[in-house]
Amino acid sequence: MSLILDNISHIYSRGDAYEKKALDGVSLKIEDGEFIGIIGHTGSGKSTLIQHLNGLLKATEGSIYFNGQDIYDKDYDLRDLRMQVGMVFQYPEHQLFDETVFKDVCFGPRNQGLPEKDVTLRAYEALKNVGLDEKYYDVSPFELSGGQKRRAAIAGVVAMKPQVLVLDEPTAGLDPQGRDEILDMIAENHQRYGNTVILVSHSMEDVAKYVDRIIVMDDGQVRFDGEPKVVFRHYKELEEIGLAAPQVTYLMHDLKNAGYPVSCDATTVDEAKNEIMKMLGRR
Amino acid sequence: MLREITLGQYYPADSPIHKLDPRTKLFTTMIYIISIFCFKGPVAFAVITAALAMVIYLSKVPFSYMVRGLKTIVFILIFAGILNLFMTPGRELVSFWKLTISYEGAKNASLMLFRMIYLIIGTSVMTLTTTPNQLTDGLEAALKPMKKIKVPVHEIAMMMSIALRFIPILIEETDKIMKAQMARGADFESGGLIKKTKAMIPLLVPLFVSAFRRANDLALAMEARCYSGGEGRTKMLPLKYENRDRITYVISIVYLVAICVLRRFPF
Ligand SMILES: Nc1ncnc2c1ncn2[C@@H]1O[C@H](COP(=O)(O)OP(=O)(O)OP(=O)(O)O)[C@@H](O)[C@H]1O
Ligand SMILES: [Mg+2]
Numbered sequence: 136m137s138l139i140l141d142n143i144s145h146i147y148s149r150g151d152a153y154e155k156k157a158l159d160g161v162s163l164k165i166e167d168g169e170f171i172g173i174i175g176h177t178g179s180g181k182s183t184l185i186q187h188l189n190g191l192l193k194a195t196e197g198s199i200y201f202n203g204q205d206i207y208d209k210d211y212d213l214r215d216l217r218m219q220v221g222m223v224f225q226y227p228e229h230q231l232f233d234e235t236v237f238k239d240v241c242f243g244p245r246n247q248g249l250p251e252k253d254v255t256l257r258a259y260e261a262l263k264n265v266g267l268d269e270k271y272y273d274v275s276p277f278e279l280s281g282g283q284k285r286r287a288a289i290a291g292v293v294a295m296k297p298q299v300l301v302l303d304e305p306t307a308g309l310d311p312q313g314r315d316e317i318l319d320m321i322a323e324n325h326q327r328y329g330n331t332v333i334l335v336s337h338s339m340e341d342v343a344k345y346v347d348r349i350i351v352m353d354d355g356q357v358r359f360d361g362e363p364k365v366v367f368r369h370y371k372e373l374e375e376i377g378l379a380a381p382q383v384t385y386l387m388h389d390l391k392n393a394g395y396p397v398s399c400d401a402t403t404v405d406e407a408k409n410e411i412m413k414m415l416g417r418r
Numbered sequence: 419m420l421r422e423i424t425l426g427q428y429y430p431a432d433s434p435i436h437k438l439d440p441r442t443k444l445f446t447t448m449i450y451i452i453s454i455f456c457f458k459g460p461v462a463f464a465v466i467t468a469a470l471a472m473v474i475y476l477s478k479v480p481f482s483y484m485v486r487g488l489k490t491i492v493f494i495l496i497f498a499g500i501l502n503l504f505m506t507p508g509r510e511l512v513s514f515w516k517l518t519i520s521y522e523g524a525k526n527a528s529l530m531l532f533r534m535i536y537l538i539i540g541t542s543v544m545t546l547t548t549t550p551n552q553l554t555d556g557l558e559a560a561l562k563p564m565k566k567i568k569v570p571v572h573e574i575a576m577m578m579s580i581a582l583r584f585i586p587i588l589i590e591e592t593d594k595i596m597k598a599q600m601a602r603g604a605d606f607e608s609g610g611l612i613k614k615t616k617a618m619i620p621l622l623v624p625l626f627v628s629a630f631r632r633a634n635d636l637a638l639a640m641e642a643r644c645y646s647g648g649e650g651r652t653k654m655l656p657l658k659y660e661n662r663d664r665i666t667y668v669i670s671i672v673y674l675v676a677i678c679v680l681r682r683f684p685f
Binding site for chain 2: 186189191214217218221222224227229230231232233242243246247277291292295
């Protein structure tokens with residue numbers, strides 16, 4: 136059970152003045168239950184890449200296999216794929232449409248053809264999961280604040296219980312607390328259901344804290360792919376492509392350069408703290 | 419998927435036609451339209467074709483772009499052509515079954531087809547080589563005399579440029595929302611008319627909401643920059659005639675005179 140991308144390329148507006156190669160020979164293997172972060176500078180092709188995962192964009196070249204089946208096969212059911220690979224777009228709150236938050240969240244599960252009882256259950260569960268207060272369930276989604284809208288929109292996808300959950304910058308434009316709450320919720324769900332999560336983010340700190348594998352995109356190509364601590368060892372190269380490592384990585388490197396016996400693999404504040412305590416205890 | 423709508427879309431290139439002042443282009447296009455409706459005889463036809471070919475060549479826009487605008491009206495063209503062909507009474511050219519094609523009918527049909535096609539291609543050259551902003555600037559300048567009779571020229575031009583500016587934005591937005599709802603299992607294709615109409619709700623509601631939001635934002639932004647209509651307003655890029663514009667004016671007038679003179683001759 137996995138998602139395999141084999142040499143995917145994507146060219147927008149092929150054959151005219153606006154032609155743009157947004158993906159260039161991307162090959163990836165995504166196993167079940169992974170928590171993956173995708174980082175890359177603006178325009179590096181992250182959004183383009185993830186839209187291939189549920190067949191919304193068709194690759195100009197290459198093939199994609201979901202659970203061993205070629206999704207570009209003529210008789211492959213793309214709608215079914217979209218139920219299993221849930222996608223939360225950038226600014227998902229712009230897609231809310233129904234009269235009430237609750238009804239809006241029901242949209243996805245209902246399209247899956249579930250019985251009405253299950254639809255309601257799913258919607259409740261999802262709304263509870265994203266931490267939206269019950270008093271908002273029956274108000275119009277347009278009366279919510281930005282952060283609440285975001286939660287409602289994410290719930291709309293979570294309610295479909297997709298095997299793979301893809302989120303494109305789910306925390307852009309949120310305050311630090313809202314950001315942490317949403318990411319914590321995603322991580323918790325990941326723990327609980329063991330689903331695959333793919334998180335596109337611009338925040339190295341968030342990526343370092345939550346994911347166990349990082350894919351670095353640069354100009355339509357995969358530049359690095361590996362565990363956070365391994366990827367962040369290349370912080371010099373990351374800087375060259377307009378990215379950075381988490382702040383603590385720099386701190387640990389500074390400490391090491393100043394002659395302290397620490398390992399530079401810490402990527403989160405907690406790991407750094409442990410490492411420093413260990414060093415202090417040792418001395 | 420929705421980006422393929424190109425009728426009246428700008429094609430960026432570095433060509434002498436692109437560099438012309440929009441007023442010049444508007445004027446020349448008008449001359450051209452007059453010429454294709456008042457010419458007579460094969461020589462004039464050859465002149466028009468040569469002029470059009472020359473301009474297309476100079477514009478550096480691929481020919482396929484010009485023809486793209488035609489695709490949308492192919493059906494109308496064929497329909498009108500057939501009507502003209504069979505319905506015009508006159509000297510018989512060929513006849514079969516109950517249908518007769520008259521000599522005049524054939525002439526009318528081909529003339530009409532040619533005029534429509536040349537009209538579309540000619541105006542495409544203008545819209546493909548002029549940005550919407552330049553176009554509205556040009557229109558505003560050209561219509562300025564109408565201000566005397568209290569026509570709100572500036573406001574009309576402003577509304578036009580905003581509308582033009584919003585078309586690609588709304589297309590992109592539609593594309594985005596469609597994808598987002600498809601990701602939630604929405605199905606825009608299958609089903610009967612009622613089901614299809616119902617399926618549009620998840621698309622139309624967010625689209626309207628976002629259009630209003632954008633309109634609101636834009637109004638606020640304009641107000642914040644003290645926009646107060648056209649009175650005393652200067653332009654960042656004021657329209658200015660260059661030598662190439664003067665030359666173009668001369669050429670197009672000579673061209674029109676030539677077409678008119680050719681009317682007097684039998685060829
Ligand atoms: N619909 C489109 N038509 C043409 N070009 C596009 C389209 N969408 C994206 N592009 C181009 O493809 C490239 C990759 O875009 P993409 O949206 O995948 O970037 P991204 O990594 O998601 O950036 P960001 O971090 O800003 O969201 C960009 O150069 C962009 O200009
Ligand atoms: Mg993006």
